[in-house]
Amino acid sequence: MAKIIYTHTDEAPLLATYSFLPIVSAYARTAGVEVETRDISLAGRIIAQFPERLTEEQRLDDALAELGELATQPEANIIKLPNISASIPQLKAAVKELREQGYDLPDYPENPQTDEERETRAKYDKVKGSAVNPVLREGNSDRRAPASVKNYAKAHPHRMGAWSSDSKTNVATMDDRDFRHNEKSVVLEGDDTLTIQLVGAGGETTVLKESIPVLAGEVVDATYMSASALDAFLRDQVARAKEEGVLFSAHLKATMMKVSDPIIFGHVVRAFFPDVFEQYGEQLAAAGLSANDGLGAIYAGLDGVENGAEIKAAFDAAIENGPALAMVDSDRGITNLHVPSDVIIDASMPAMIRTSGHMWNAAGEEQDTLAVIPDSSYAGVYQTVIDDCRANGAFDPATMGSVPNVGLMAKAAEEYGSHDKTFEVPTSGKVQVVDSAGNVLLEHDVEAGDIWRACQTKDAPIQDWVKLAVTRARATGVPAVFWLDETRAHDAQLIEKVRTYLADHDTEGLTIEIMDPAAATAYSLERIRRGEDTISVTGNVLRDYNTDLFPILELGTSAKMLSVVPLMNGGGLFETGAGGSAPKHVQQLVKENYLRWDSLGEFFALAASFEHLAQSTDNARAQILADTLDRATGTFLNEDRSPGRKLGTIDNRGSHFYLALYWAEELAKQTEDAELAEAFSALATRLREQEATIVEELKAVQGSPVDIGGYYRPDAEKTEAVMRPSATFNEALASLG
Template identity: 60%
Template structure:
């Protein structure tokens, strides 16, 4: 196994890797550090799942499973780039592309009927949504802005929309009968094996899941969302939006919550087209329409049905305008479930002064519909705060760091195997091995029931991580836990005794997410820092919300996972806008993806390697990475957004140059200084040629040989467009 594993992923970050990885390998080799890749891309995971359908030369190993073993060891040093958390439409599109490339994969069975189809569907379902992160995150999360990045953002503030007290933008969530209100939770006193059983109104029992084994101390939750309550809520919100004259916007996480949220998304599509489904529901079903796949798929399936299309047009004219993903192309909020991801869409809307883009191409206030009330209050309080106080002053704002409980599939993100759309009225029970019932809910057909768990060791590790970080920072530190929520109340039973035993209870506060949001916003508005200590979902949401407000992007965060067995996982930031970046590259050969997250992760990875392996040269390389990153920021070498401006490839040239210059100038290792002095000189001497060659590559369409699985040679030709730079790097 190589010293550092650099993950092969998808979309813009993978394209950037074609340019950046050769630079990393060249420089790392000077310290005797090997860097290799493991494929966790959507296409790679699909191919690894179906070896029996492929020829011998087409097969590839299950790299995700291999990395899953590695992260449970002290030797792990993994740089993880953002990968696709696939929705069904993305999964289907990737399968079709691979089939067109000669891979004899089975189709994705949308409605499996035979045992063979059900088996294929079950294998594909393991790839959907957040299939990667729970496997690799064998530790808790430490996310914060690098000091250099934060200072740069304060000196060079990004554009912030203006908030008005009169803004009509609001956040609305269900008032009850949702996951939040129906949650029950218990901490196991001993090791347990349990099953999930549906008991029909006639007494018929159906085992939904069995053999669930949990160690003593595990917090086990169960909850459900009422389908009837959800439908009524959506109907009400559509009417409310029209009355207010705002944009209807649904904000979900249909990628990470790959079972529950696509179903909720489908309810929204049904609500929006309610009269159409009432009149043509059977015909659309016969055409293969599945509202969970979104309006885009629906419209494609009914486009040759004039009566249905006319009915859709009629309903659309009667509805309020909708928040648009791409108003120029008519792509709406409800087109594809993976297009609008709450942790990216809500911060962007808030950064923009509460405005979203409407179908007319103009900005407008929005009704932000977030059905479940578990975390909606965070966004609600944020919107209210900025209405009252105006937009955040980026030049003086403090920073919010995050310590997230996520190890061993903690909380909701680990609930995929135990989430079910209920087939019939009755009761769902979680039964212990002795037959007693741990949790029970009365449910109706169509309700969404789920269970999640959080284990003792990750909880204790998370609290200790918070204690360590607060001691380093000395700033405000808040556990975002709601004593009135069942799951959080169980976590508080762990947190309070640990803090007391360590003698640091006075250093921390415990608040509901709504309360913590307001207190934290006041703190950073005053220019002070705060540490948000949160569960898994809030970790995801807050490490987009605050960085997007503070820095303009979440891709520039240090994201360190301290693996529980002693290894390190270094994440490189969010990839939410990556699809648009790829589209731009393919159309005009300009990649605006910013690799600053990769730079930050690389530096941390090398320094960690130096510390854990006793490799002093690796430590020198890591420190020089910090200097190179500072050079990128100080000299404004990040990619521009428009064709003709310097792009991702230019930023890699400048990073390599600053890195080489820092190594040549350092005094800690004479051998490294001697080795990189001529490289630094060559990069400086080649500036005019390199910049010119990279600029000349832009403007025309770029052929990558695919989207989900690009052709390696074609991608290298596009992303390594400077012969001069290539000759220096090798």
């Protein structure tokens, strides 16, 4: 039997799975397709690391490792929902919850001293941050807005805040001694094994990372951010925000860049509160309270400090006397500096641009903002968009063009592959990348506290990336632009390879350009305002940024994108959109039994998955399921069946019912397979006749708190009961079997 793997993940997408998966499974069975789940949730990943500490009933297989192996096989067909890219506070919270549920898990060792603590830390390090994506992404990314979504956005444009020509909103970024400016790059001539080492001022050598396998043609980069330059830059930006009367906000990626960016976040916190840390820093450190974990974690820990109230008052006074801080939640007093994973650059910057260049101040009012993005690698992209809006006003979703993306990410390409090769330098000296013969390939003079990192990009993914870009340009007739900067070391290597591999393809009649990111942004924006599309062909980090930036401006959200990953060995990975608002959705469900999560991304991924299955296994019914689901999704959009904003309207569960209804109706009237049409005719009639009853049953549960048994690992029975409250719908669905 043909098989689709549907991932069991976290937060709102996980809750939605309990409602949607029974529909998927029932419909798929009619085409001889089995839908299986694999648990790659944060909690599941943690549990899988410690089988020796758990009971037989508690143990879980390492589903992520299993799917990583499957992704290299031609039969792979994986639907991947958003998962938590865990920051350290999230990891600790998940461990705490699991321990309360009876799992004998060790504490996360902040500063491991023993071999056992180092082993524990290594296991947790495999789980935190973007642990999932590099394992599954054995192909490059093709991400775009489906025509039905784009047409709906044009017909029902989302609200865009007006821009003023005298807006004071700007990006602040470093102009020297950051990752961008310190980067060095080399292409490996042959297969080898590399080592990263630190040579101290006295000549002593410490191995930071050993046995890094590399292949011929692989691009290896190394760079560092100077801690002293970072601190000087941040001090200047705090003063600038105060002088200009704008909000101070920091925009990082503490989830994906799980080593470097929490450290940078800690520098931001200390720069905003220099006097507090000068006076109380040693005391805070002794209490295990780190700026890297954010102001919220420090506040929570002050209850256990003897003069905690005094220290809290010092923080409060600094906030009162400093520049106005951007707020995550004004009502609850949650600032931009409270939690490192609260303000994620790829979501926070487009949201700010969409809202007139404003963020929220402590009074809950919009205000111009200084967006502090320390590393300058891609900060110019956002500044270019801000400058364009200041000059030309807000974009018009009813007329604007689109910027689909072809992203280089296969085999942990580029920065996201650098987690295990990122270090906070312990002592001054030289960090070197050395080959097996002892030759120094890359070298930096560093000081204690600098943040050094290396990353790898294999040659085969680059070739596949170029091929995919040409394929999409040919299929659409849309210009494709490689966002590469010839003055940046890594990009210069890629430009040479791109030019070489473009010669392997028929590009006659196509527009294919290479531009630096700021110029590519300006070019794309000019076309957007004329209603024209432009394919952005980018590396891994820009893939992540662009597939939020442009969809949020065009569609109001990045969750409605079609995200296909053609795996390099012939399989398919189908991603379902972003999960940035998932925590708030879970909180609302628990509080009032209402889930606003929009599963549109799941609908698109499922249709693409069925289509891939049909083509790879010659399954005609799978193709019918794909085609009818596409049509049903179009009806779903036209009938506006996405979850409403308030109680009394349909939520995620109601949207699933309507998708099931429209899909059954499309299957019933298709003419390719009479037996299949007959099977769904009865269901379609039943669902249509019972529509009012089912909707009433789904709405009736709203308004009261519910218990799902946990945030990171909810109880399956409790959650299923909450997410499938309509007995009438459940019985109708069961009748299909």
